[in-house]
Amino acid sequence: MTLRVLIADDQELVRTGLRMILDAQDGIDVIAEVTNGREAVDVAQRLRPDVCLLDIRMPVLDGIEATRLLAGPDVDAPLAVVVITTFDLDEYVHGALKAGARGFLLKDAGPELLAQAVHAAANGDALIAPSVTARLLASFADAAPSGPPAQPVDALTEREEQVVLTVARGRTNVEIADELHISLSTVKTHLASLMSKLGARNRVEIAMWAYETNRVPR
Incomplete structure (x- = not known):
């Protein structure tokens, strides 16, 4: 197409x-x-x-x-x-x-x-x-927040926390799969679950949430 x-x-x-x-x-x-x-x-x-x-x-x-x-x-x-x-x-x-x-x-x-x-x-x-992913998002996290970060509907699993960090560092789905030793379909499943729990529309918002909640070491 x-x-x-x-x-x-x-x-x-x-x-x-x-x-x-x-x-x-x-x-x-x-x-x-x-x-x-x-x-x-x-x-x-x-x-x-x-x-x-x-x-x-x-x-x-x-x-x-x-x-x-x-x-x-x-x-x-x-x-x-x-x-x-x-x-x-x-x-x-x-x-x-x-x-x-x-x-x-x-x-x-x-x-x-x-x-x-x-x-x-x-x-x-x-x-x-x-x-520029990490530096850009980190700079925004340091800016005055517009409000408290959203809380997940359900607690994130340990694996989802790992996926959040890789997304925040700008990794692609293939890179996430390689880094965490999981399949590409599993990566997509975790991303879909994270979007649902965080009310995020895409991986950009997942990354921004990771910085807003200080999950990414700087």
Whole structure:
């Protein structure tokens, strides 16, 4: 199946580069380019792309609000959003993840990681640039909290606690399976259980919860 992607960025050079990279990938087709967040929301709601690739800083409506309108907890039929940014410690990224983004990448991530992020988002997974995952989430954990972290519906098992730590460190499902010596299907089962217990929509929120509850040594 070909994945349909919308690109939103106010810089023409960036949009052109992203389109060239994605159109060169098998199974990905860029169906629209827009220059601001308001256009992104309007066009995405009309075309229903498989993945929306949104810049954080855009005119009219920024990437955070656009993400919230497309993928937020109050959206009946949320779309998959991947946020892209120039700065690995952009202060807006945390807000975008909270607003429902399934991950974020730096604009210099490279073709392979960009394609992986698109496929992950379309599959209901999430990908954060591995080079900045731990530092980024740790920096947000150090920021003033908006409220106490959510408590799990049921206590986490010992194995689930281990999976939480690997997710927080940016490990992929395959890497988690190798590190914990379990099957890939077992990893997916644990992730599904964690999302249910924590009320998390994706692995990004699991990772953020791990830092908010000081489960990750720093």
